[in-house]
Amino acid sequence: MVPIAELVEPDRVHRSVYTDQAIxxxxxxSIFERVWVYCGHESQVRNPGDYHTLHIGRQPMIxxxxxxxxxxxxxxxxxxxxxxLCANRSGxxxxxxxxxxxxxxxxxxxxxxxxxxxxGYDGTRLTPENPDCSMKSAARVDRYxxxxxxxxxxxxxxxxxxxxxARIAFDDMCDRSxxxxxxxxPVCHRVMQHSNWKFFMENQLDALHPSVTHQSTGVxxxxxxxxxxxxxxxxxxxxxxxxxxxxxxxxWDSVQTINFPRGHGxxxxxxxxxxxxxxxxxxxxxxxxAYGAAQAEEFLGRSIHHVLVYPYLSVQSPLxxxxxxxxxxPNRTLSEIWHFRLKGVSPAIxxxxxxxxxxxxxxxxxxxxxxxxxxxxxxxxxxxxxGEWVSFHRNYGGDTVDHGxxxxxxxxxxxxxxxxxxxxxxxxxxxxxxRESSAAA
Amino acid sequence: MxxxxxxxxLLEEVVIFESAVDGASGAESVSPRQAxxxxxxxxxxxxxxxxxxxQHRVEQFLFHQAExxxxxxWREYIDLFADEGIYWMPVKPDQTEWLDSxxxxxxxxSMMQIRMDxxxxxxxxSRAAAWGTSHVVGNVVVESQSAERISVRSRFHMLELRRDTxxxxxxxxRHTLVHAGDELRIGLQRVDLLNSQAVFDYVLQVWV
Numbered sequence: 271m272v273p274i275a276e277l278v279e280p281d282r283v284h285r286s287v288y289t290d291q292a293i294x295x296x297x298x299x300s301i302f303e304r305v306w307v308y309c310g311h312e313s314q315v316r317n318p319g320d321y322h323t324l325h326i327g328r329q330p331m332i333x334x335x336x337x338x339x340x341x342x343x344x345x346x347x348x349x350x351x352x353x354x355l356c357a358n359r360s361g362x363x364x365x366x367x368x369x370x371x372x373x374x375x376x377x378x379x380x381x382x383x384x385x386x387x388x389x390g391y392d393g394t395r396l397t398p399e400n401p402d403c404s405m406k407s408a409a410r411v412d413r414y415x416x417x418x419x420x421x422x423x424x425x426x427x428x429x430x431x432x433x434x435x436a437r438i439a440f441d442d443m444c445d446r447s448x449x450x451x452x453x454x455x456p457v458c459h460r461v462m463q464h465s466n467w468k469f470f471m472e473n474q475l476d477a478l479h480p481s482v483t484h485q486s487t488g489v490x491x492x493x494x495x496x497x498x499x500x501x502x503x504x505x506x507x508x509x510x511x512x513x514x515x516x517x518x519x520x521x522w523d524s525v526q527t528i529n530f531p532r533g534h535g536x537x538x539x540x541x542x543x544x545x546x547x548x549x550x551x552x553x554x555x556x557x558x559x560a561y562g563a564a565q566a567e568e569f570l571g572r573s574i575h576h577v578l579v580y581p582y583l584s585v586q587s588p589l590x591x592x593x594x595x596x597x598x599x600p601n602r603t604l605s606e607i608w609h610f611r612l613k614g615v616s617p618a619i620x621x622x623x624x625x626x627x628x629x630x631x632x633x634x635x636x637x638x639x640x641x642x643x644x645x646x647x648x649x650x651x652x653x654x655x656x657g658e659w660v661s662f663h664r665n666y667g668g669d670t671v672d673h674g675x676x677x678x679x680x681x682x683x684x685x686x687x688x689x690x691x692x693x694x695x696x697x698x699x700x701x702x703x704x705r706e707s708s709a710a711a
Numbered sequence: 712m713x714x715x716x717x718x719x720x721l722l723e724e725v726v727i728f729e730s731a732v733d734g735a736s737g738a739e740s741v742s743p744r745q746a747x748x749x750x751x752x753x754x755x756x757x758x759x760x761x762x763x764x765x766q767h768r769v770e771q772f773l774f775h776q777a778e779x780x781x782x783x784x785w786r787e788y789i790d791l792f793a794d795e796g797i798y799w800m801p802v803k804p805d806q807t808e809w810l811d812s813x814x815x816x817x818x819x820x821s822m823m824q825i826r827m828d829x830x831x832x833x834x835x836x837s838r839a840a841a842w843g844t845s846h847v848v849g850n851v852v853v854e855s856q857s858a859e860r861i862s863v864r865s866r867f868h869m870l871e872l873r874r875d876t877x878x879x880x881x882x883x884x885r886h887t888l889v890h891a892g893d894e895l896r897i898g899l900q901r902v903d904l905l906n907s908q909a910v911f912d913y914v915l916q917v918w919v
Contacts, residue, residue, distance in 0.1 A: 364742055365742070366742050368738045373737055373738045373740070375742060455813060457802050457803070459802075459813075460908075460909075461910070461914060462911065486832035486834050486836075487835075489828070489832060490824075490826075490828030490829040490832060494821055494825050494828070509821075609813060620811065621811065624811070628814050628815075628816075632813065632815045633815055633915055634815045634914060634916075636825070636829050639837045639916055640837050642914065643837035643839075644836065
């Protein structure tokens with residue numbers, strides 16, 4: 271077994287970082303249960319008692335809107351005997367959580383509300399003031415532009431420090447609304463990936479794979495597009511979402527990646543999402559009215575395909591889509607796929623991004639079908655003894671580094687993976703401190 | 712002494728003859744019902760002698776469609792749809808439209824053509840694995856009919872094999888069939904998957 275400090279070299283990594291259970295356990299403890307983890311959007315819990323359940327690392331959590339309007343993130347368990355309190359993925363719990371086992375009840379901020387026959391505890395140390403009587407809360411909760419995050423670590427960098435330049439993911443999504451806000455579309459597609467979480471994160475900014483992995487879909491869509499044009503029809507814009515996958519290696523090499531500290535990054539845009547139809551003109555006019563021409567042009571002109579918030583989030587901000595990873599095992603990763611609606615735009619503008627959600631991100635996707643196949647096969651290969659090291663040599667030494675930001679120069683540079691593993695090494699190498707959590711105050 | 716106390720204890724009994732509270736007890740006494748549960752639906756249409764031949768014709772159509780899917784006859788499958796026909800799998804059973812809310816599938820014949828071309832492309836990598844399906848269609852009910860269209864509701868079960876893994880899908884079909892000369896064509900096929908919001912262990916590559 272290679273010592274953990276020697277698993278990552280500048281141009282290659284040892285295969286065990288994708289396959290080893292002990293390394294996975296350490297990732298959960300040192301990364302996923304410490305960093306700021308995405309919980310959801312505030313519009314998922316509009317009213318007091320609205321809740322949404324999720325996992326932070328291995329911890330089952332509830333994001334809930336309390337009576338005072340604050341959003342709390344609590345462990346989804348009764349402090350009495352450990353019973354799960356919210357059994358649904360989302361819903362409204364009224365003014366209290368009530369345990370289905372012995373009817374202990376809790377305020378929406380997690381404080382104990384009542385215990386049946388309370389005199390049974392007279393003279394014991396389990397007083398209502400005892401923190402063991404209340405639901406435990408995530409150590410820290412914060413929001414950025416309506417997106418809610420929690421950290422199970424009592425100390426550490428702030429949410430804004432953690433996001434760093436990757437906060438553009440949420441700025442770019444919200445700035446495209448004339449009122450600067452989005453709201454959730456209340457559907458979450460969930461797909462289990464039979465592969466390590468890193469495959470997804472690396473793949474998101476891997477510009478060499480699309481024309482290989484997605485060739486069948488790109489070619490099929492381009493063929494239908496051509497046939498429609500030949501017969502005098504105008505193919506719908508959303509066909510373009512699929513046909514661009516048929517681009518050449520050289521075209522993909524020109525799509526740059528920008529790689530930030532902490533493993534975050536951007537794949538720049540390539541789909542040309544500003545058509546000239548009347549709906550778009552009306553939308554652009556509304557943006558001009560809201561922000562002025564110069565600011566609106568900056569918002570609309572940002573070249574972003576998607577933004578990665580390492581190690582678990584891919585945000586396709588121009589189309590308001592978000593994919594969140596919940597690692598389950600070295601070879602199992604749950605992906606949760608969300609869509610948001612720009613506030614203050616016409617239905618026609620919303621429908622454009624809805625098409626992308628339906629075609630690319632639904633469980634009947636013609637795109638991820640082949641990604642999932644590749645990642646599963648890669649997982650099986652790395653579990654074998656057929657080789658020890660995974661190569662990230664492509665364009666090694668050819669990137670530009672400026673103020674800690676790595677510009678790939680070539681779109682297909684494996685700068686993306688090298689940058690992610692720099693962050694991984696720092697997280698894993700850091701001494702895992704105590705994971706304190708405050709009980710609800 | 713210990714055994715005497717135990718003996719006495721066992722002779723004493725509190726009998727709860729009837730609930731001491733009117734109405735709420737247990738968790739409900741602490742907080743009212745936590746979750747709304749929908750009421751079961753009421754009755755549906757009945758089969759009459761006059762509708763038997765239509766019933767037979769519609770059933771044969773649905774069985775044929777399922778057979779085309781399981782045989783991989785994608786072209787013939789698409790041809791069952793009218794020119795303006797739509798294949799739709801909403802996300803939620805209460806969904807009434809696809810323009811402004813997400814769908815799992817929403818495909819006209821052009822998009823179905825793209826899907827067919829993809830699965831038949833030699834570099835559709837996910838198709839290299841052994842794959843097959845087996846559909847059973849039943850509980851076929853003609854809900855309404857007019858000169859223009861027939862509305863049919865049915866249930867399906869589908870087993871899918873991929874590599875060594877079987878997946879089970881089930882749900883409701885709602886076909887709106889239209890007349891094309893002597894033939895029937897699909898104007899709209901709505902597919903409500905029972906497990907549409909469960910975790911998908913892999914994606915759906917072709918129509919269900």
